[in-house]
Amino acid sequence: MTGAIVLTLAAIVLASRAGGYCLLTIGVMNSVLYPIIFSRTLSGLQDDAARISA
Helix, strand or coil: CHHHHHHHHHHHHHCCHHHHHHHHHHHHHHHHHHHHHHHHHHHCCCCCHHHHHC
16 A cells, blocks of 8 residues: 555656556556455355356
């Protein structure tokens, strides 16, 4: 979360191609974190995992 805040502030301050790359990096971090968080959530719910993931 801290990284996203820093990158957002950098995008506001830079306001150029580098700022755009900062915003793009935030999206990449989100796409990497989603499967990690989803799988960690399902790991503790053995019986209901199939129903929840559907």
